[in-house]
Amino acid sequence: MFKIGCHLSISKGFLKMCRTALEIGGNTCQFFSRNPRGGKAKKINEKDIEAARIFMQENHFAPLLAHAPYTLNACSADASIREFAQRIFKDDLAMLEYLPGTLYNFHPGSHVGQGVETGIKQITEILNQVLSEKQRTTVLLEGMSGKGSEIGSRFEELRQIIDGVEFSDKMGVCLDTCHLYSAGYDVVNHLDDVLEEFDRIVGLTRLKAIHLNDSMTTLGSHKDRHEKIGQGSIGVEAMERMINHPVLRDLPFYLETPNELSGYQEEIQLLRSLYQGESAFVENM
Numbered sequence: 001m002f003k004i005g006c007h008l009s010i011s012k013g014f015l016k017m018c019r020t021a022l023e024i025g026g027n028t029c030q031f032f033s034r035n036p037r038g039g040k041a042k043k044i045n046e047k048d049i050e051a052a053r054i055f056m057q058e059n060h061f062a063p064l065l066a067h068a069p070y071t072l073n074a075c076s077a078d079a080s081i082r083e084f085a086q087r088i089f090k091d092d093l094a095m096l097e098y099l100p101g102t103l104y105n106f107h108p109g110s111h112v113g114q115g116v117e118t119g120i121k122q123i124t125e126i127l128n129q130v131l132s133e134k135q136r137t138t139v140l141l142e143g144m145s146g147k148g149s150e151i152g153s154r155f156e157e158l159r160q161i162i163d164g165v166e167f168s169d170k171m172g173v174c175l176d177t178c179h180l181y182s183a184g185y186d187v188v189n190h191l192d193d194v195l196e197e198f199d200r201i202v203g204l205t206r207l208k209a210i211h212l213n214d215s216m217t218t219l220g221s222h223k224d225r226h227e228k229i230g231q232g233s234i235g236v237e238a239m240e241r242m243i244n245h246p247v248l249r250d251l252p253f254y255l256e257t258p259n260e261l262s263g264y265q266e267e268i269q270l271l272r273s274l275y276q277g278e279s280a281f282v283e284n285m
Ligand code: FE
Pocket: 067, 107, 142
């Protein structure tokens, strides 16, 4: 089954969000665990979450992907910002226990001049404080474009973070096609090589989700500018190869392209038409 969705607002609750995902042709979606600038989490509405869980089951949804706020920086030089990151992590993971099997994605952070080694140490320290053996959420490191002092644009860095985590079975990776390309991984001309490299360094079993975005910038630009599918430097043919690649095609894909709902709907439709071998049975469901 093709698992496809896009970034949606959760402001009207989980059930409403999942209904919207289905209406635009998706069977999953991504949402911010709270205000992207890092504000308070919404109060947990157990009834809403339970209704969403049932709705997802009935409609054969893939896991939802919660995205931590952009402002969360687990390797800030400022200890109070790191403490804030830790608190958000903890609260978000507690909230997500109400919807078992959800994925939780975060940007590893920017070391702001402290150096990669120190940054990685601080990230793993926080993960070791917030992860628990019994949690049912998988925490994903997002691969980054490498702008500024961002950590996680190299597979080696992702691997080093995972290696420092005690409950590393709770850890996975989310690759963002725009970020990969900006980071210098040529998913347009050498997709197989990039995936082989990822497998060698991190391991493909860690790969749990894909952010499917085109890019406004060139290979290795280290800029982070998402573009609509087919309108950027990656292009629709490379997108088609990615969603159909044997090691990627069963993963959930989440669009984070600059779109309103109707634009997302069109992109989902386009991608569905490019996805090979979807049986009529599944399509009719
Ligand atoms: Fe992100």
